[in-house]
Amino acid sequence: MKDNNYYGTFIEVAEDCPVAAAEIPKAKGDAKTVPVMQYELIANHPYRYTQEDVLFEVFAVRGEVPESERSASRETFFSKGQPCLRASSLGKRYGWGIHHDAEGKMALYALESAEYQAFLRDETVKKVKAMRSKRV
Template structure:
């Protein structure tokens, strides 16, 4: 399992970690469980422990929970570090440890605070691709840990423009799979998805493929991937792949630098 830092919510108004008020609230109990037991619980184990403390019920069964919804990450300035075993610890947003981890390991953002139900929102439970893009751009703009120059580079990379796209055009010169050279038809596609990548990985040209739109969509959706030799792997869920313009003889020429990212795609994105 890859290490990961869950960053505070992009619309959080705090820049300093604080302790939740005393009491038997879920947020206070969650804080006490994690601050007193760093790297002891996985997310599932942590949620069970929180319920045990709150309800004194040791036989609870927790099916689903996301730490990214916790007010610790939305209101109180705490990030969560998951080690390679999935064990969690709190990390203060104003700490050197938080800043270092945010640069060195994979990062994702906590969920935003809930929008007013009567308003149009980009924070719907099921976001369209457009809304997801807007969400990512807002997250970049609200990140106080990076410079304006870095923000501009990340924004351009997210929308497939600027230096990142130029780097991919310089590397591939054509669709990495089909060989199509018409630039207007080619999409700058991340191999390890944007949402799972650190800021450095988001700008790394080796984390990118230049693809025709139909191939990009299938790749981004996990319906195709590529093995260590670059040969295409087609998901069983894509039964009409020929109609989608995809063939079994497709391949991509991967360098050693690409292979880490492609391995991540096969393990975490591809739908076998």
């Protein structure tokens, strides 16, 4: 199975991100949205989960995959291509940079934070931008 994680990489916010300071995604009614679930997993557990962990956990919770079927379901889930977190609203709409450490574990950094700026200056960290919301 292909490894879909980033290592030693910082995902910057998209060039067309509409906010100047990071915002916490909000649920719509009673249902948690994908950005809310992604935010909660990463923000509440910095450097605990990889991109694959977060993508699958959100899929499993939303699809109500029973715990007993998660292992097989995860293999099936990643057998097809999945959008990475560069396509997430966290970086496209809400102003969150995502740092992946050497082990692929992630943490969020607000666009306006000193830590975010430090990652931009750090030449040892690979940088990629979140995908734009609109085509150019």
